Amino acid sequence: MSETHRSGCPINLTLELLGDRWSLIVIRDIMFGDRRRYRELLMRSEEGIASNVLADRLKRLLAAGLLTKARDPGHRQSGLYTLTEPAIQLLPVLAQMGAWGRRHAPASRELSIRAQLLEEGGPAMWEAVMTELRAAHLGGPPAKTSALLQLQAAFEAIMAEGAAPG
């Protein structure tokens, strides 16, 4: 574990930790896709992450304190991955990246709906989602309105619409 950094610039430090093609994908899937087990992250990955890369990223994110791992009650074999507060606070970063990608990259409509809602909802919605994530992952107080479910519902509605005839 090297404690040497290229510089003390906060942007650089964030990039040293998360500046690769997979770390934020994993966080995104846990955060919005509610995938909390290794196999879920592996099999339901939209982008097809490789198993060794997933194992490595989970290890790093655990070491960095962005995830914790707990036993799955009833499934003795292994664990549930859980977001920590720092990871939950990555939501604005993900929201901005989604907003940028939606505007400047060939994003598909189905997969853009969450980014769009997050963008339209703005910081107020981000706070609501973060509160729900704290409830789900950190055992915080339950949220009143379910912004996360709203995101999920919109996503599923779009997907159903796409699958349904004309």
Place this chain on the structure above:
Amino acid sequence: MSETHRSGCPINLTLELLGDRWSLIVIRDIMFGDRRRYRELLMRSEEGIASNVLADRLKRLLAAGLLTKARDPGHRQSGLYTLTEPAIQLLPVLAQMGAWGRRHAPASRELSIRAQLLEEGGPAMWEAVMTELRAAHLGGPPAKTSALLQLQAAFEAIMAEGAAPG
């Protein structure tokens, strides 16, 4: 140039383009450090980017349409790199990454000041900075207040303070 993407998710597409340890560092240096020549980016790099990596990133960012390259008037040999509109719109992403790194990584005070001002200024300030970047890089209408200069001045004040006797 492969046109195949891992998925149409906007977050993923952003990561495919910018998800590495150096691309956003280069953009940051052009954006906030006003380094527009290869040599400036190489020599004044806080993080010490390697010359071949810099050349590669500039090439990729040009190909992706995030930078353009123009002749330097009076210095026939080579070029000035210039931000395009999509690159300028990365400012909110960088601001959020800076805000996160400032909170959750061992950021140094000197190098955090810009992130702090951007965070405190919020979206209104981001818009002001983006307007100035458009003026500087795209030849847009000149901005009234110089938010960029304000960032730079605060940065230099902190640096001078650190260098001055206590």
Place this chain on the structure above:
DNA sequence: TCCAACCGCTTGCAATGTGCAAGCGGTCTG
């Protein structure tokens, strides 16, 4: 009790990305 399916995760290997140092041809300056 046995066995097949599944679990998280590792291993081998080839391809690509990164870091470091040196070098290349062109240009500017004295």
Place this chain on the structure above:
DNA sequence: CAGACCGCTTGCACATTGCAAGCGGTTGGA
């Protein structure tokens, strides 16, 4: 016309990534 500088390339060692297969342990059904 020589030496310093310019953007950028090259060579090479090492780390990271992507792909496919495999490993030991657990679970669940006959």
